Ligand SMILES: Cc1cc2nc3c(=O)[nH]c(=O)nc-3n(C[C@H](O)[C@H](O)[C@H](O)COP(=O)(O)OP(=O)(O)OC[C@H]3O[C@@H](n4cnc5c(N)ncnc54)[C@H](O)[C@@H]3O)c2cc1C
């Protein structure tokens with residue numbers, strides 16, 4: 001099986017890797033680039049633990065081939081904190097205890113960030129629908145929703 | 160598996176025609192990658208269509224009709240104000256597919272060609288009279304979307320053929336469509352029954368109508384008799400009841416873990432009535 005050389009941008013940095021055409025973007029991020037913050041829950045698009053953005057669009061990295069990543073701009077959880085400063089969403093997740101085991105958290109943070117980029121002032125229903133593809137077996141979701149709403153409020157105030 | 164990035168549909172068709180093993184076209188990949196993961200399909204050739212010019216375009220033609228590229232994802236179609244105003248039913252069908260993440264990738268083309276009888280965007284495409292432009296090793300042809308699915312997982316496309324774009328007729332004045340599905344959950348579920356209605360009005364009366372149902376037969380089906388029951392009426396309760404009775408009498412659902420055949424039969428009529436009312440209100444401009 002011949003591998004394909006891929007050059008792309010992850011969290012603003014140019015990276016290269018060799019992808020087996022069958023590998024998903026998730027496989028490539030975790031196994032080639034050692035960016036293991038992006039999690040694998042189901043590999044069938046159901047859980048959202050593998051959420052990343054590609055050219056600004058929120059996707060499941062388990063539903064995209066690594067070879068499709070050529071010349072894209074990919075953002076993962078590793079790019080969320082800047083210069084050692086947690087993103088407001090990350091801080092609010094800690095404040096509200098919006099996580100327990102934490103397995104779903106990177107995907108939910110990436111998804112929530114994509115929501116706030118599109119809609120800085122979502123209502124609760126909008127947050128719940130946007131995050132419907134991010135499963136959490138621990139928290140019961142309520143604290144997650146509150147943390148996202150609170151982070152959104154803070155970010156609107158700061159802007 | 161070999162990964163191909165053709166730059167034209169003719170090249171894509173040639174790669175598919177020359178292939179000796181299993182091929183898959185890659186639009187959004189939200190069906191193909193799941194099937195690969197499950198071991199259901201192991202393509203020898205994967206033909207990514209997203210490098211062909213125009214595949215991401217949504218264009219309104221001079222005559223008012225729409226041309227939709229094969230790689231337009233749900234999130235992109237839903238963000239197009241002009242198309243949403245003309246065909247909210249098609250948009251709501253595609254937007255029901257999966258989560259926000261899946262919406263970032265899933266296409267009308269993949270939904271149709273995957274061949275699921277429960278595919279959510281297909282009934283509204285068929286009700287709208289959408290046409291698929293098909294390219295193959297022997298040239299191009301136009302096929303009604305209604306004639307693409309032939310059974311679960313099966314399409315009428317022959318070896319080497321693929322869809323290059325869809326055309327959806329001009330909306331015209333006083334037209335509206337709607338799609339409704341029944342699912343046990345509000346999100347992330349597969350239709351137990353789906354129903355699309357597309358109609359035009361002449362004053363208060365229905366001038367033309369098409370009714371298409373999903374998940375009640377081996378393919379999405381068109382119900383001409385059900386449409387006939389509302390054409391010429393003002394969609395009064397009696398006309399709606401007649402249509403519902405025809406729909407429930409014509410569906411051929413199976414019983415599975417999502418619902419019994421009896422339940423599907425009943426719900427089919429209920430959804431047809433509700434979808435027809437929404438389409439009517441949209442045509443009137445009251446919704
Ligand atoms: C979590 C999850 C939830 C989902 N929920 C729903 C749902 O609620 N309702 C629903 O209907 N579906 C659902 N789906 C299924 C899937 O997302 C849809 O069917 C989607 O529209 C497929 O589009 P795609 O572009 O991703 O297809 P792809 O996976 O890229 O392709 C699907 C098929 O179409 C063929 N194909 C692609 N392009 C062409 C072309 N141009 N010409 C000929 N053949 C072509 C491919 O060879 C393949 O067989 C869900 C999937 C996931 C993972």
Ligand code: FES
Pocket residue numbers: 039040041042043044045046047048049050051060061062063
């Ligand atoms: S790992 Fe991708 S959605 Fe679950």
Ligand code: FES
Pocket residue numbers: 098099100101102103104105135136137138139
């Ligand atoms: S915190 Fe454990 S899955 Fe969400």
